[in-house]
Amino acid sequence: MKANTLKLSALVMLMALTGCASKPTFNADILLTGGLLISGDGSAANAKKVAICEDKICGIFAPESTHIKAKQVIDVSGKVIAPGFIDPHTHSLSDLKSSTRNDNINYLTQGVTTVINGNDGGGPVDFNATKHTLHANGIGTNVGLLVGHGSLRKQVMGKVARHATEKEMSQMEALLEAAMEQGALGLSSGLYYVPGSYANTNEVVRLAKVAAKFNGIYDTHIRDESTFSIGLIPAVQEAIDIAKAADIHLHLAHIKALGVDVWGQSEQIINLVESEQQRGLSISADQYPWLASGTKLHSALMPKWVMADSKKAFHTRLKDPRLQDQIDRELAENLRRRGGAKAILITKFYDKSFEGKTLEQVAKEWNLSAISATKKLVLMGQVRIASFNMSAEDVENFMQQTWVVTSSDGTDGHPRKYASFPKKLKSYVLDKNLMSLETFIQRSSADTAKYFNIKKRGQIKPDYFADIIVFDPKQISVNASFAHWNVLTEGMQYVFVNGEIVINDHKFTNIHAGKVID
Structure with missing residues (x-):
C-alpha cells in the first residue's frame, strides 16, 4: 500500500514538472505582435502573433505565447494583419521594366504584393527573357505572367485581319508551349482588341489546349462586353465554349455590362456561369470597383x-x-x-x-x-x-458573387491603377456593407491565388511566403480620382514582400523584394 502511494506521488510530481516545463525557444527574424489576424481563408479575425523566418511565415502563435525570440519585434496593436493582395489583372509590366517605376509603389500602397501581367492578349511571348529582365532590374512586387494570344499572333502573323493558317497555328502553339514550360500561368486573350478580334473560336481553343497541358488557365477579355459585335451574353458563352473544348479553367477578365444596351444583364451572366459551374466547369472572374472603364x-x-x-x-x-x-x-x-x-x-x-x-x-x-x-x-x-458606361446595380451584383475577385485593370489615366483595392474596401465593405472585411480579404488574396494556381501565397499560413500587410481599415485613404488619377493611397502601415519590409511605418524602404512567379 505504502509502495503504491509512493509511486502515485512520484507520478503526480513528474506530471507537475512536465506541465510546468517551459517550451523550447522559437527563433524568428521578425515577430508581429498585438495584431488581429485575418488569414485570408475566410475565417474570422483572431488575435495572433505572426513570425517570419527569412522569406517565409514560420509560425502563428497565441497572444500569450512567450517562447518566441525574434531579431525584430514589431508591435502592431489595433491593426489588421492580412495576406498581401494579389491583383489578377494589371498592365504594370512596362513600369516593372522601368528604371524609375519598377518599385510598383502604386500597388504596394494599396496592399498589393503580387500582380499578374500579360492580360487582354498582350502578354510577353518569351517568358525567360522577361523574367531575366525583371530580376536584373529588381521589382517591388511579385509578378506572374500570362502569355498573350494577341502577342503570339503579332509575332507570327502581324496584325493582319484574317484567320491563322495551319502553319501559323503550329508556330503559335510551339511558342506558347515553350513559355508554359518556362513558368507562364496560362493563356490570355483580348478578343475585343486588334489583332485578337480577327481570330475565330477554334484558333483560341487550340491554344487553350496547349496551356491546359501545363495546368494553366485561360484568362479572357471577352469578344464583346456590350453590343459592339456578337453581344455580351454570346461573348460569355464563347468563352465558356472555349474552356469546355480545352478542358481548362476559365477566368473572365474585368467582368462587366458595358453600356446602356446591356445594363441589367449581370443577372443572366451570373445564372449562366453558375449553371456551368454546377455542370463541373471551373470558372472565375475579376472586377474593378469603378463605374467607368478605361x-x-x-x-x-x-x-x-x-x-x-x-x-x-x-x-x-x-x-x-x-x-x-x-x-x-x-x-x-x-x-x-x-x-x-x-x-x-x-x-x-x-x-x-x-x-x-x-x-x-x-x-x-x-x-x-x-x-x-x-x-x-x-x-x-x-x-x-x-x-x-456601367450601372451601379450591375457592379454590385457581380461583386457579391463568391467567384468574383478584386482587380484593378490598372492603366495610366484611371484612378483604378492607384486605388482599386482601397476603393472597394472603403465604398463597398465599410460604407455599404456588401461583404465582411474577412470576405474582402479572401477575395483579394487566397481566392485569386487558387484560381491562378499560385502556390504558397495569398494566406497567412506557416511555410507560405511572407507577403503580409498591416493596416487599420478605417485609416485607409483613397486619394486618386478621375481628376487626379495618379495619387498614392495612404494607410498601409507595413507591407512585407517575401519577408522583406518594403513599407515601414507608412514609408517605402526602397527595397525591391519582388520575384517572378513560375
Missing part, C-alpha cells in the same frame, strides 16, 4: 477593320474620303453604346490641356461634331480615356 480612344470607338495591319494603314483608312461615311456610321454607333460624347473623359494625352475634358467639350471647342473630333484626336496621338 482604355484608349481608338480602342473604344474605332471600327476594328479600320485598325488592321500597320499604324500607317490605319491612319490612311481614317483619312480616305471614300471610307468616311462608313467609318462615321460605325463611330456614331460605338459612341452611342458608350453613352455619348459627354460620357468620354480624356484622362491622359501628350497635350495636357485636353486632360480632364470630355469629348463633348473638345468637340465644342473645335466647332466639330463628336465624330470628327474623335478622328482628329486619334490622328494626333494616343489618347487615354475613362468611359462612364
Whole structure:
C-alpha cells in the first residue's frame, strides 16, 4: 500500500514538472505582435502573433505565447494583419521594366504584393527573357505572367485581319508551349482588341489546349462586353465554349455590362456561369470597383477593320474620303453604346490641356461634331480615356458573387491603377456593407491565388511566403480620382514582400523584394 502511494506521488510530481516545463525557444527574424489576424481563408479575425523566418511565415502563435525570440519585434496593436493582395489583372509590366517605376509603389500602397501581367492578349511571348529582365532590374512586387494570344499572333502573323493558317497555328502553339514550360500561368486573350478580334473560336481553343497541358488557365477579355459585335451574353458563352473544348479553367477578365444596351444583364451572366459551374466547369472572374472603364480612344470607338495591319494603314483608312461615311456610321454607333460624347473623359494625352475634358467639350471647342473630333484626336496621338458606361446595380451584383475577385485593370489615366483595392474596401465593405472585411480579404488574396494556381501565397499560413500587410481599415485613404488619377493611397502601415519590409511605418524602404512567379 505504502509502495503504491509512493509511486502515485512520484507520478503526480513528474506530471507537475512536465506541465510546468517551459517550451523550447522559437527563433524568428521578425515577430508581429498585438495584431488581429485575418488569414485570408475566410475565417474570422483572431488575435495572433505572426513570425517570419527569412522569406517565409514560420509560425502563428497565441497572444500569450512567450517562447518566441525574434531579431525584430514589431508591435502592431489595433491593426489588421492580412495576406498581401494579389491583383489578377494589371498592365504594370512596362513600369516593372522601368528604371524609375519598377518599385510598383502604386500597388504596394494599396496592399498589393503580387500582380499578374500579360492580360487582354498582350502578354510577353518569351517568358525567360522577361523574367531575366525583371530580376536584373529588381521589382517591388511579385509578378506572374500570362502569355498573350494577341502577342503570339503579332509575332507570327502581324496584325493582319484574317484567320491563322495551319502553319501559323503550329508556330503559335510551339511558342506558347515553350513559355508554359518556362513558368507562364496560362493563356490570355483580348478578343475585343486588334489583332485578337480577327481570330475565330477554334484558333483560341487550340491554344487553350496547349496551356491546359501545363495546368494553366485561360484568362479572357471577352469578344464583346456590350453590343459592339456578337453581344455580351454570346461573348460569355464563347468563352465558356472555349474552356469546355480545352478542358481548362476559365477566368473572365474585368467582368462587366458595358453600356446602356446591356445594363441589367449581370443577372443572366451570373445564372449562366453558375449553371456551368454546377455542370463541373471551373470558372472565375475579376472586377474593378469603378463605374467607368478605361482604355484608349481608338480602342473604344474605332471600327476594328479600320485598325488592321500597320499604324500607317490605319491612319490612311481614317483619312480616305471614300471610307468616311462608313467609318462615321460605325463611330456614331460605338459612341452611342458608350453613352455619348459627354460620357468620354480624356484622362491622359501628350497635350495636357485636353486632360480632364470630355469629348463633348473638345468637340465644342473645335466647332466639330463628336465624330470628327474623335478622328482628329486619334490622328494626333494616343489618347487615354475613362468611359462612364456601367450601372451601379450591375457592379454590385457581380461583386457579391463568391467567384468574383478584386482587380484593378490598372492603366495610366484611371484612378483604378492607384486605388482599386482601397476603393472597394472603403465604398463597398465599410460604407455599404456588401461583404465582411474577412470576405474582402479572401477575395483579394487566397481566392485569386487558387484560381491562378499560385502556390504558397495569398494566406497567412506557416511555410507560405511572407507577403503580409498591416493596416487599420478605417485609416485607409483613397486619394486618386478621375481628376487626379495618379495619387498614392495612404494607410498601409507595413507591407512585407517575401519577408522583406518594403513599407515601414507608412514609408517605402526602397527595397525591391519582388520575384517572378513560375
